Amino acid sequence: MASEEARRSVDSHHPTLSTPQSQDPEKSSENDAKVEKVEEETYPSGLKLLIIMAALLSAVFLVSLDRMIIATAIPKITDDFHSADDIGWYSTAFQLTACSFQLLYGKLYTTMNVKGVFLTSLAIFEIGSAICGAAPNSIAFIIGRAIAGTGTGGLVSGSMSLIVYTVPLHKRPMYQGFFGAISGVASAAGPLFGGIFTSKATWRWCFYINLPLGALVGMGVMFFLQVPKAPEMSLRDKLAQLDFYGTGLILPGVVCLVLGLEWGGTTYAWNNGRIIALFVISPLLLIAFGLVQGIKHDGVQSEANNEFLVFYIPVWLQAIRGLSAVQSGIQTLPMLLPMFGASLVGGILIRRIGYYTPFSILGDAVASVGAGFIYTLTADSSKSQYLGYQSIYGIGLGLSFMAPNIAAQTVLPKRDVPIGIGLIFFSQLIAPSILVPVAQTVLNTQLQKQLSGLPGLDKFSLADGGVTSIVDLSPSVRPQVIRGYAKALQHVFMVGLIVTCISIFGSLALEWKNTREQLNEKKKLADSNAPNEEVEAKLSISGGQEKH
Template identity: 45%
Template sequence: MVPSEKEMELSETADFVYPSGFRLALLMISIFISMFLVALDKLIISTATPAITNEFHAANDIGWYGTAYLLTNCAFLLVFGKLYTILSVKATFMTAVVLFEIGSAVCGAAPNSVAFIIGRAIAGLGAGGVQSGVLVVIVYAVPLQKRPQYQGMLGAIYGVASVIGPLIGGAFTTNITWRWCFYINLPLGGVVLVFVFFLLRIPTPSSQSTIKYKLQQLNFEGLFALLPGVICLCLALQWGGFTYSWSDGRIVALLVLAFVLLIAFVLIQVWKPKQATVPPRIFIQRSVASGFWASCCVGAHQTLLIYFLPIWFQVIKGDSAVESGIHLLPMVVALVVSSIVSGVLTSRIGYYTPFLIFGICIAAVGAGVLTTLQVNTSVGKWIGYQIVYGFGLGSCFQAPSMAAQTVLPRNEVSVGASLMLFAQTLFGAIFVSVGQNVVDGQLSKRLARILSITPQQIASAGASGLFKEIPPQYYDAAKVAYNDSLGRLLMESETILVLGATGASGLAFVEEALALPNPPNLVLYVRTPSKISERVSSHPKVSIVTGSLSDYSTLDSTLKSHHVTTVVSFLGAYVSIPAMITRATDTPIANSFPEIIKAMKNNGVRRLLALSTPSYWVDGKDVGTWKLSLYSILPKVVVPQGNAEMVKIAETVNELGEDLDWTIFRIPHLTDGPGDIPVWAAYAGPDHKGSLDLSRRSMGRWLMGEIVEGRWINEAPFLGNY
């Protein structure tokens, strides 16, 4: 809650005079310009990245273009937060702006990728001081009760820079050169320096400390642990799995060293609380700790989407840099609106927590639906998804720093605010590296299925230049591979419950899922665990639960305890000699599906993929041919009970799954062929290009893609190899 004016008078010194009128207006304009600079530099690169990688032939450095900036930014955020408490606020802020300008100049003049990365690192260092400094200036310029409005404006400035940044970046890249994306910062930075020099007035402390005392307050022991710890962590995440395997000694050493150094940093803060960069008494406050965790999560998904969504537009949709920038407008406009509205309402009602909770929930939904983008996603969908995400992000973006300002005294606000910014940028740096690693690994593996192209060619080609290395006849397949690779960024967060995992189809699916570089968590719900091989059962991503379909309590608790997100069923397809003789058509398996669906709804599990047969005919969508009509009759003759089971399973899912995202995948004759055979999915008819054969492994790969992409939600495609 934001304190009332009376409470503020008790918590803040009564003799402090806040600026007003024209001076306040100019001061706010100066810090808004500085925040605009930082936001512009962070986002202007998003539409220029493909052109930069093409010029430098270094697509494997994409992650570093973001990581280098974020790395120094977050590593020195805490340092600047401490510096603002012991040094001149004005001098420290201006120094940060100068560093930012130097970095921008180096980026603009960079002759190669290495120089560009160095420039990004210098700019990130300066940006760390600017970000925390802006919040310090607001503390000394505006009473606490009115700060949410100005911080809402900061969020709006961030959004405006997000709108203009990608557009300017795209315009420069397409019409002039990407280098002007960084040269543009130089005149703006000069304006900021002039404004700050003449307008910023910070009260002089009553007691002047010596230089020796100030140096002691910098906590050098902690810095010597923090800076290399963060660097080691990001190096390991950048190289692991692509440049070197995760088991490589260099990666293991970096991870161990990062863990040890970061733990050492925490212990040093406890050991020397008076000189600590982040005093423990600040961090353990409930509002600060909660804001820190919220900032970690926001920074992770925000940075991933900012860097990879423009690449999706340029590679998958064929947009130019300018067009990809324009197509980000729905997200940033929604962010601007929600940031201003939440800031004004926070000042009015005096509470920031409702907007934080609301924003986090909406942003989570928006980020989730953005991961379902497909090659053929309609304009309405990707616009709507961005609006949802941007609105949620704007609502919660400023709340953590408001929490720090509310519970901390004025002279410690810089430490608390820097801690929130540190959380956002550290997790942003980590997840850009992780995201690039996932995309590179997935892309090289998927392209290898359609043509002979090496990971080195992918790395040197650049993001959009990749298609120059691929024959035109493979463009569509390459786009699907790239789209699937971007979608896999969150594949490892899936937990899939597999029904029928001991059958041939279920086992093939499990094998294909575990072959992924970042496999999902698999929960195998079986009656006979001994049928699962030791190699599968001992895999760290596999859990085995023994139970029957009629045991609702076990099924329900399994969905709940394992946090299942998707259910895949291979039940129903079996051959019974007695049933063939007696022509039995009872359906004990299908009769259990109402309970399965009930358990899913009870635990909030929406995604269901269920196996069925061509005998399940979809009126209005399937078109009969003599070949398909004959094939739909054969299961009724050969496997009457299995056919009856699968038809009833499909009917039950269709009837009771109104609140689920279900897919009924109908199969022809199954084979033991390899997994790299293409699968055609469509409704039955003369235009269906698939054969009447389908390898179980290729079906497994198709299902993994469908879980990520959701192309056939509430549909029943007929599969076949082609």
């Protein structure tokens, strides 16, 4: 009703932009073109747009590269630090801080100057990378990873938030397809770069490389991106808007959960008092976090993270096929390159069609089929099987990659977009933080079960030593170990299959909204000379009426 009144008001002031019902198709197309032309005049173009997009894409590239490059460097890092027991924390420390600060960054981007918040998070990421590169021991390295993860939280959501001020809504799907594509390229290049740096120079360059690239990102954003001023409010009011309580609850809650999953059944028995205490404290903190978020009325629907299998396919390739870290990185290209292409094509199609929900549903369905095929992999699977299954899975991931972000930018008022994007990336980052320790526990437990009957084999040291220890086994026992490892990994792939299937429900919950129609509605309401608050309110109401 509100949206209809707004249309009448607009039509009375701007007859040339009347509703489609009162126009023939030719005039409607002309007006659509006029709307797009007027809107584009308020955004950067030409060389300025190119530099800004290059900076934002480079930020996404840095984060994606940093997440994947460490995989091939870990063996050498543990050799230098004599810290095999800390391997899990090299990834977990990064993921935990990255997801725990997402919601806080979402608030920061709505209350503070968005450019300043982005540059601050970039500086934090750079400091963390420098500490990792110069770390004298494992503890310092873990601290560096945690600091880098804290900065990552602002870079990921910040890049998606700043695009709101860079390109108009109807073009964002295509540009966000570029984000998905560059993330795929970085994920593919990460293991290769890590192997090259580790073997040809030093693993420390896996982190030093972030410093010059980050400096270029900072200069591009600082000198070329123009953003509106921060909301006029006192510092006290701004601090009151920030989600300190939520961050203070989610971080220790997830840490307790991860510690319980990592220690349970390995360092301590499952019925040990420490493990029981961790599993009691963790849900209490997470429930409190949920209550705090419910009271604050912050929320946007988001699908679950379904990139879980990306972490364990290289493990399968190294353990079962006997590939090196660099070779396994090359063998994952059939997954990452289709993900790159599907993300790019999906972004272009969403821009042309306007609807993003079908691509999210289709992508999750295809990824689920691929995950199901991956679950069937055994020690006897052929090369065409494990490469082909990865391709199906990668296509699905690419198609659904950007839909939640486009949804947030379409259904939310511009001022709330950073919060919505922050919540989306929170859900996408917290999943690996929890699921990777779960998978590692499943893998270790199944290894002990599968290899228990083999004489002269220390199954506990094999689980702790990882996949590289298989090549050191005697030829008489190695084939049985490989088969046992393959069966254990099938249980891990089952976890990934379940998570990927669950993500379909998140896609089904997305609103069926058209980005092009939303653009026209926003322009009409703005032309009615209504205050910004009224425009945003009417858009929100009309958005709710279009939900299916």
